[in-house]
Amino acid sequence: MNIRLEVRGGENIPKGGALIAMKHQSSFDTFVMHTVVTHPAFVMKQELLKIPLYGHFCLNTGMIPIDRDGGLKALKKLMKDSAQSVAEERQLIIFPEGSRAIPGEHMEYQSGIFGIYKYTKHPVIPVALNSGVFWPKKGPLVPNGVIVFDFLEPIAAGLAKNEFMNKLEENIETASSALLVGN
Numbered sequence: 001m002n003i004r005l006e007v008r009g010g011e012n013i014p015k016g017g018a019l020i021a022m023k024h025q026s027s028f029d030t031f032v033m034h035t036v037v038t039h040p041a042f043v044m045k046q047e048l049l050k051i052p053l054y055g056h057f058c059l060n061t062g063m064i065p066i067d068r069d070g071g072l073k074a075l076k077k078l079m080k081d082s083a084q085s086v087a088e089e090r091q092l093i094i095f096p097e098g099s100r101a102i103p104g105e106h107m108e109y110q111s112g113i114f115g116i117y118k119y120t121k122h123p124v125i126p127v128a129l130n131s132g133v134f135w136p137k138k139g140p141l142v143p144n145g146v147i148v149f150d151f152l153e154p155i156a157a158g159l160a161k162n163e164f165m166n167k168l169e170e171n172i173e174t175a176s177s178a179l180l181v182g183n
Contacts, residue, residue, distance in 0.1 A: 001143045003134050009151030012125055017086035019124045021113050021168055023176045024095035025103055025132025041085040043094040079119040086120050103132040103180055109169045114161050123154040126168055128175030148179050
């Protein structure tokens with residue numbers, strides 16, 4: 001299909017334990033990150049474990065399933081598992097919208113990323129992208145495109161919730177929107 005990947009912001013790609021908050025528009029986003037960072041651990045919805053082979057692969061490679069209806073117990077487990085992944089020098093990847101979004105669609109950012117950020121006391125590297133334009137959530141692939149993953153400047157640890165969430169969303173959404181118009 002002649003779809004290529006361009007990774008920008010290489011200086012912001014972590015080598016060791018880190019938190020990455022990524023826009024999510026396509027299934028492409030998950031599998032290609034295994035080639036971009038050294039040792040990813042994805043926060044993923046628990047339902048994905050039911051997919052034959054894929055679910056087993058995710059469990060065996062240390063991905064972090066979350067029961068989105070599990071309340072406080074699930075949130076505490078997420079914090080513990082996230083901190084352990086970062087301590088193991090893994091790049092923890094979370095999609096703050098909680099699901100794939102159609103390019104240009106606004107979805108509310110969930111507060112799980114703030115919980116992990118506060119609990120681990122690590123900066124967060126935002127990632128903007130345009131994958132849904134060429135590898136859409138639904139429908140055929142669009143040929144002859146360049147999918148861009150743009151690793152933005154890290155957001156320093158220690159911000160208050162509103163400041164952090166606003167900065168994260170603004171950074172990701174502004175940069176992702178720019179990619180949709182070809183910048």
